Amino acid sequence: MAVTFCKYIVVGGGVAGGYAAREFVKLGLQPGELTIFSKEAAAPYERPALSKAYMFPDAPARLPGFHVCVGSGGERQLPEWYAEKGIELKLETEIVKADVENKTVTTDKGEVYEYGTLLLATGSTFLDLADFKTAGADAKGIFYLRDLRDADKLVDAIKGTNGGEAVVVGGGYIGLELAACLTVNKIKVTMVFPDPCFMPRLFTPELASFYEGYYEGKGVNVIKGTSVTAFEKDDNGQVSKVLLKDGRTLESTLVVVGVGAKPVLAPFKGLLEEEKGGFKVDASFKTSAPGVYAVGDVATFPMKMYGDTRRVEHVDHARKSAMQAVQAIKAAEKGEVVDEYDYLPFFYSRSFDLSWQFYGDNVGETVIWGREGAAAPGSKFGAYWVKDNKVMGAFLEGGSADENKLIAKVAREQPTVNAKEDLVAAGLGFASKI
Missing domain, CATH: 3.30.390.30 (FAD/NAD-linked reductase, C-terminal dimerisation domain)
Structure with a gap:
């Protein structure tokens, strides 16, 4: 079997992959040196747009408007940008096998690539209620949001609801932002989550009370302290009812779930040292395997400010860690080192x-x-x-x-x-x- 050699391979075509490409180019990338593999059909884009302006009923955001790197004020990298820079962007292509000893990866199409340096930027995927064995979680009309295809399906469902009702499962980032989007689409929303308040990992109850009151003022029905135990389906397999642990039943044909995410470690799981749910890296984002780096959601890195190690799921870290890793890769080629990653945690949200x-x-x-x-x-x-x-x-x-x-x-x-x-x-x- 023929093996194709690439000096640099990036696995993952999300935010981190796009920002890594920009940094490689900035630091003197030569045509033909970089290949990016992405499961998605679109060139890297700013993922936060999906839970915000993409859902707006008027003048919604659409590609090519939010390709990276516009989220940080940079140049918009259209698909042709990659071609112009001599970067091979292999869309709708998944890496399914890896061999870190022989430095090869294999695609879902059976192609084998050998790398000089590998950068893992596979990100996260949503937690599915089926993972929790929730009865009826396979019903039609239950939506999750992680990529462009998910967003398009949800937009179609919103249009088909015609101002009806929806249930949002989850009171975190995605739940709050999508509840707002549904509401501005004139859909009556009920939010359900087991926590005592919105965003409990950050908000105190006092802080959350303002946001809960604001949402209720917009017509959102907030149900706290209980969880979804099952969904009922009609004869066509469409969700019709949401059953709650406290005994209540909510009737709805549209359900949006945002209960968290999990890092995508396959097919490298077991090949690299792990810590706190991600691949353990140093301050340059090097993993335990020679020539392999990991960034963004899948990296557990030294948090210099606080003297510990953390894994951070956020677009800001995805951008900055990708840039840090590429700078470290290029410096190492010259026998140099870069300053260690000194990240200040940053989170934000916009709704209503x-x-x-x-x-x-x-x-x-x-x-x-x-x-x-x-x-x-x-x-x-x-x-x-x-x-x-x-x-x-x-x-x-x-x-x-x-x-x-x-x-x-x-x-x-x-x-x-x-x-x-x-x-x-x-x-x-x-x-x-x-």
Whole structure:
């Protein structure tokens, strides 16, 4: 069997794959040196658009408008961009077998490629309710969102609902953003999740109460503290009812599920050292196998700021880790090293007229400021997380670009605070003095 050699291979054509391609080009990539394998039919695009503007009833986002790297203000890399740079972009092609000793990968079409350097950017996929053995989870009308094909199916379902009702399962990122999208499409939404509040991994109950009230004000029915136990189907296999653990039954022919994600480790699982659910890497994103790097959702990396190791599922880290790995790869070829990855955790969300950003670590005591005026349209409020008299994290709702930079600086510098009451009184003013 013929084996094709590639100096660089990227497995995964998502956000990280697209940003890695840009960094390779920036650092002097020669035509024919890079091949990217992607299961998707489209060139790399900014995935967050799918749960936001893609679902809008008016002027929705569509490709080619959100190909990478527009999400960070960069050039839009259309499919022809890759061809112009001499990059082979093999779409609708999955790597199904790997041999890290002989440095080969095999595609689902039986093609074998040998690599000099391999970059794993396979990302995550959604958790399916079938994974939890939820009865009826295979019914028609139950949707998940991870890629463009999922988004197109959901858009068609929204159009077919004609302002009816929908159930959203999950109270995290995807659940909140899609509940908002469904609502602006004039669909009556009920949200169901087992947690005590929205976004429990980040929000405190007090912080979440504003968002829950806001959603309810938009007509969303929020059901907390219970889970879906089963779905009932009609004679055509279409979902008709959602059965809850607390005994309630919700009638709906449209269900959207957002209950989390899991990193895509196959077919490299068992071939590379793992930690905390991902492939263990160093500060340059090198794995335990020679010539193999892993970035984005699948990498468990040293978090320099906090002195531990973490795996981060977020587009910001996908972009930056891909760039870091490519810089490290190119430096190593010259016998040089790059500065270790010094990542500041960053999360954000936009829904309805809301827009929040969070930087740092949500550990310690939460100090909320400006909360009393949070019900007013356009009002700003936020929170600081304080541990051992240091501000470890900062959150801001409704901030401008400059104001968001201020809270990022606070989280990066971890200033000392003498009294938490000072944070409440100063609010955003505390950040402006750092």
